[in-house]
Amino acid sequence: MGILEVKNVNKRFGGLQALGDVNLSVAENTVHAIIGPNGAGKSTLLNVLVGKLIPDTGSVMFDGQSVLGRKPYEINQMGISRVFQTPEIFGDLTVMENMMIACFAQRDGAFRMHAVGSMWSERDIVATAEDMLESMNLQDKRDMHSASMSRGDKRRLEIAMCLAQSPRLLLLDEPTAGMSRSDTNNTIDLLKKIKQDRDITIAIIEHDMHVVFSLAERITVLAQGTPLVEDTPEKIKGHPKVREAYLGESQVAA
Amino acid sequence: MLGLKKHDLSLLIIVAILTMAAPFLLNPFPTESGMAQFNAGYPDLMQKFVIFGIFAIGFNILFGLTGYLSFGHAAFLGVGSYACVWMFKLLGYNVLPGILLSIVVSGLFALLIGVITLRRSGIYFSILTLAFAQMSFALAYSVLSNPKFNLTNGETGLQVYADDPQWFHSDRLPDLPHLFGLSMRATHRMELGAWEFQFNVGYYMCAVIMLLCFYLAIRIFRSPFGLMLRAVKSNQQRMNYTGLNSRPYTLAAFVISGMYAGLAGGLLSAVDPLAGAERMQWTASGEVVLMTILGGAGTLIGPVLGAGLIKYFENIFSKINESVLHGWFGFLPDGLEDFVITLVYPFVGKGWHLTLGVIFMLVVIFLPGGLVEGGQRIGRLFRGKKPSGAAKSATTEPAE
Numbered sequence: 001m002g003i004l005e006v007k008n009v010n011k012r013f014g015g016l017q018a019l020g021d022v023n024l025s026v027a028e029n030t031v032h033a034i035i036g037p038n039g040a041g042k043s044t045l046l047n048v049l050v051g052k053l054i055p056d057t058g059s060v061m062f063d064g065q066s067v068l069g070r071k072p073y074e075i076n077q078m079g080i081s082r083v084f085q086t087p088e089i090f091g092d093l094t095v096m097e098n099m100m101i102a103c104f105a106q107r108d109g110a111f112r113m114h115a116v117g118s119m120w121s122e123r124d125i126v127a128t129a130e131d132m133l134e135s136m137n138l139q140d141k142r143d144m145h146s147a148s149m150s151r152g153d154k155r156r157l158e159i160a161m162c163l164a165q166s167p168r169l170l171l172l173d174e175p176t177a178g179m180s181r182s183d184t185n186n187t188i189d190l191l192k193k194i195k196q197d198r199d200i201t202i203a204i205i206e207h208d209m210h211v212v213f214s215l216a217e218r219i220t221v222l223a224q225g226t227p228l229v230e231d232t233p234e235k236i237k238g239h240p241k242v243r244e245a246y247l248g249e250s251q252v253a254a
Numbered sequence: 255m256l257g258l259k260k261h262d263l264s265l266l267i268i269v270a271i272l273t274m275a276a277p278f279l280l281n282p283f284p285t286e287s288g289m290a291q292f293n294a295g296y297p298d299l300m301q302k303f304v305i306f307g308i309f310a311i312g313f314n315i316l317f318g319l320t321g322y323l324s325f326g327h328a329a330f331l332g333v334g335s336y337a338c339v340w341m342f343k344l345l346g347y348n349v350l351p352g353i354l355l356s357i358v359v360s361g362l363f364a365l366l367i368g369v370i371t372l373r374r375s376g377i378y379f380s381i382l383t384l385a386f387a388q389m390s391f392a393l394a395y396s397v398l399s400n401p402k403f404n405l406t407n408g409e410t411g412l413q414v415y416a417d418d419p420q421w422f423h424s425d426r427l428p429d430l431p432h433l434f435g436l437s438m439r440a441t442h443r444m445e446l447g448a449w450e451f452q453f454n455v456g457y458y459m460c461a462v463i464m465l466l467c468f469y470l471a472i473r474i475f476r477s478p479f480g481l482m483l484r485a486v487k488s489n490q491q492r493m494n495y496t497g498l499n500s501r502p503y504t505l506a507a508f509v510i511s512g513m514y515a516g517l518a519g520g521l522l523s524a525v526d527p528l529a530g531a532e533r534m535q536w537t538a539s540g541e542v543v544l545m546t547i548l549g550g551a552g553t554l555i556g557p558v559l560g561a562g563l564i565k566y567f568e569n570i571f572s573k574i575n576e577s578v579l580h581g582w583f584g585f586l587p588d589g590l591e592d593f594v595i596t597l598v599y600p601f602v603g604k605g606w607h608l609t610l611g612v613i614f615m616l617v618v619i620f621l622p623g624g625l626v627e628g629g630q631r632i633g634r635l636f637r638g639k640k641p642s643g644a645a646k647s648a649t650t651e652p653a654e
Contacts, residue, residue, distance in 0.1 A: 050495065076497035088495070090488040093481075101485050102496055104478055110499040113506060115479035118257060122478065165497060 003028040003201050004049070004169060009058030011044055011225075018044040019055065020225040026169070026218075031195060031202045033212045036222035037246055042205045045222070046173055049203075050082050051075045062169065073110050081162035082171045086178075087154035091147030095138055095157060098146050099129035102161035128164065136160040136190075152183040156190065163194065170194075172204040176211050188214050213237070221245060262472050265554060269468055273461040276300055277451045284448030288581070291573060294566055297441055297454035302565045304457070304464040305521045310545040310557030311464075311471050312514020316507050317543070318552035319480060321487035322372075325380045325539050326387025329367070330360040330512040332394060332534030334519025336405070339412045339529045346423035347414075347431050349438065349459075349524040353517065360516020361509055368508035372501060375490070387539050394531040411530035431524050433459060438525050456525040463521065464558075467514060472554060474510070483507050515542075544610075548617055550624025559625045567610050574602040 002025040011019040019041045026032045036042055047053040049060060051072045060067050067075050076082075090098050103125045108114070120126060133139045136156045141149060146157060155175065162170060175191070176184040188211055195202060195215075206212050212219065212233070219236045221228040223245040229236065236242055256263065272279065281295030294300070313327055337359040338352035345351050371382040399408030406412055414420070428437040438456035445451075474480050482503045485493050493500050523529050532538070541564065549560025579595045579602070586594060601609045621627045 071499070072494040073497050073499045076495055082495050084491075084495075088489060088492040090485050090492060092488040093484060097481060097484075100478075101481060101493075101498070104482070105497045108478075110497060111502040113479060115477045115506075115510075116257075116473050117478070118259075118473075118476045119478045119481050120476075125478075161492075161496065 002026045003063055004203065005059075005061040006045075006049075007059045007061075009045075009048060009055045009060065011041075011048065011053065011055045018225050019048070022058070022222075022225070022227055024220055024227060024230075026201060026203055028168075028201055029199055030217045031191075031204065031215050032218045032220065033204045033206060033216035034220050034222060035206060035209075035212055036228075039224075040222040040245075041225040042222055043173065044225075046082070046171060046205055049075075049171060050080060076105075076165070076167075077110060079166075079168035080171060081165055081167035081169070083155075083158050083162055083173060083175055085173045087151065087158045089146050089154055089158050089161070091145075093146060094143050095133065095146050095149070096129060096142045098157060098161060099132055099164065100125055102164040103128045103132075106165040132160050132164050152179060152186065155179070155183075155187060159190065159194070163198075166198075167200065169201045169203065172202065172206075174206055174208075175204065176206070176208055184208065184211065187211075191215055256469070258472060259476070262476065262554070266465075266469060266472065269555065269558070270465055273304065273465060276303070276457075276461070277453050281449060281451055285450045286448060291578070292570060294570055295452065297439075297452055297457050299565065299569050300454070300457045301460055301521075301525045302569070303562050304460045305518050305525075306542075306545065306561040306565055307558040308460075308464050308467050308521070309515055309518035309542050310549070310561040311467055312511040312518070313542045314511075314546050314551060314553075314557040315471060315474060315483075315514065316511035317546055318557070319475070319483035319487060320504050320507050322375065322504055322508070323380045323543065324371075324383040324508070324511075325536070325543065326367070326383035326385075326390075327511070327515050327542050328534050328536070328538035329387040329390040330364055330515035331519040331522070331538065332390065332529070332531065333363050334360045334516030335523045335529035335533055336394070336412055336519075337516070338520040338523035339414065339527055342414050342420075342431065342523070342527050343412075343418040344421065346420045347427065347429065347527075348422070349431050349433050349520075352431075353463075353520040353524060356516045356520025356523070357513050360519065361513040363516075364509045364512025365505070368505045368512070372504050372508060384536060384539070387534060388536060391531055391534040391536075394534055406529075406531060408531070411528050413528045431456075431527050460521050460525065463517070467517070468554075468558070475554060479503070479506070544614060548614060548624055550626030553624065553626040556624045556626040563613075563625070564610065567606050571602060571606040571609060572604065576603070 004024070004026040006022055006024040009019055009022040022045060034042055034045065044053065048055050049067070051067060051070050051074070054068060062078055062080060065078065067078065090101065100119065107125065130139070133142060136159070138153065138157060138160065141153065146154065149157070176187050179187065191202065192215065194200065204215065216233055218230065219233055220230040221236065221242050228241050228245055229239055231239070258266065277295050277300065280300065281293045283289035283293050309331060313324070317323055334356035337356040341352035341355050367383070367386050371379055371386065374382060394406040396408060398405040427435055431438045433455070436455050438459070440455045442453040443450060444453065482498065485498070486500050486504055490500050519533065522533070545560035545564050546557045547560070548563060549558065550556025576595065576599060579598060580591070583591045583594050599605070617624060
């Protein structure tokens with residue numbers, strides 16, 4: 001039994017079958033990549049996992065508990081953190097404040113009225129946030145307006161915020177989209193290091209095959225809303241069905 | 255000290271000094287001089303400055319921090335006013351129970367409205383709050399004022415009548431709002447040469463309460479709760495995916511700012527025991543939005559400055575009439591005098607809204623951060639000049 005179990009999930013948008021009978025099992029402490037051509041339903045699946053969409057049928061279990069019908073913040077508190085395709089951070093706030101929000105969410109839960117003491121007098125929060133920034137090499141940008149950072153830095157901050165919550169499952173939605181080659185390689189190294197240092201399961205949606213094959217231990221290929229194959233990277237590479245999905249039938253025949 | 259950082263503490267001290275010395279500072283012109291009409295240091299107006307300051311500080315906790323623009327905050331002001339006058343009618347003229355009840359009642363009212371309106375955000379939230387406030391206004395103006403059940407006394411406004419119970423009233427106490435016997439209207443006049451300064455009990459009570467409110471607002475701004483409210487404004491999506499439920503945070507902010515508004519309403523009744531429905535009208539809600547944006551939304555001192563500026567215009571600028579203008583421009587040749595007055599007249603007296611509108615547009619276009627941003631720019635100009643001047647002299651010296 002994996003930490004994340006998706007069973008018979010269907011999702012329709014009007015006439016479009018976005019997800020058709022999706023079954024997926026993500027084993028604990030692995031890096032599992034979900035790939036597929038545009039419109040394969042990768043993002044829809046991700047949105048189902050984090051509670052943004054509710055599937056028409058099927059079940060999604062995380063660590064033995066259903067996530068369906070729960071609000072995104074509840075699912076996050078269960079231990080699933082999500083990194084977005086375009087980095088979602090608190091752009092109006094400083095890097096340190098961004099980090100502290102994540103630390104507060106980890107310590108105090110979804111809501112706590114804490115309106116009189118100064119936020120800087122919460123020594124444990126300040127210390128954890130500073131440690132996290134240091135481990136991500138962001139300590140020099142501590143007091144910077146986070147919106148004015150480079151894309152790569154924003155991405156690192158977002159990942160750091162997710163990690164501050166000690167999630168058991170980290171979902172990454174095309175984490176290297178729009179990045180330069182060197183930024184992409186840095187992100188790959190960062191994710192490898194995270195995997196090494198922590199007990200964490202990573203599910204990653206990605207277009208860039210370089211990223212997928214550098215990180216993934218298991219790969220699921222989605223096409224037209226249905227999982228085509230699931231296997232190790234070596235086997236996926238030469239799989240005829242995968243080539244067919246990506247390149248189209250005629251080319252395979254030729 | 256007081257759990258504040260140095261910067262905030264000095265701001266608090268400056269505001270405290272300004273409010274305590276307001277009777278002097280707002281009366282810079284001798285009583286007999288032509289400029290005396292620009293003096294704002296009389297009790298009625300000074301009370302309005304601090305009371306609407308409280309209203310705006312509270313509004314800013316919601317709007318400035320979370321970005322939720324409520325267009326119905328006057329409803330809480332009105333509810334607070336009615337609650338306070340009811341305490342006068344039932345218990346007696348001591349202002350303390352009235353002020354306390356106005357905070358409690360407006361807090362509960364804000365909780366009720368907040369639970370419903372905060373299901374939506376953005377423009378929908380603004381429209382919902384506006385709708386609620388206009389409903390409250392209609393209730394206060396007509397529905398809740400009938401012979402069978404007269405809660406608000408409709409058009410006339412709620413006031414104390416001779417046959418009201420006033421259980422704790424005794425003949426030793428003043429027959430007007432008072433704080434343990436100290437009448438709100440008691441004013442000490444001090445004449446210094448050509449100047450006259452007025453020290454009013456009602457003003458000082460409201461000023462002390464405003465300082466407490468201001469202090470509390472600073473604490474809220476700097477607290478983890480304040481950080482979460484800023485997170486709401488910045489990115490709700492990230493907030494939800496960071497495991498934080500934004501709804502209770504916005505609701506708490508809404509209730510707190512509703513309580514500030516209720517307190518302001520209670521104080522309005524405390525200094526003048528007459529509560530009318532027009533306090534709940536949408537123009538009153540719009541006024542606090544103007545005050546906050548004009549002064550600088552999201553800044554600590556901005557809303558107080560905005561409230562002061564608008565109330566000053568409303569009370570001082572509006573008093574400049576045609577004869578005053580003739581007095582000013584009398585030195586000009588006749589034809590020119592009439593021409594200048596025709597030009598200026600629409601902007602003063604009853605036309606003070608026009609001037610306010612122009613100022614508002616200029617501020618929003620050129621100083622999006624409000625008056626506070628203006629102050630910061632001037633401050634930077636002064637501070638910026640010194641180092642650059644020093645650098646210049648340093649580079650020119652070797653050349654010589």
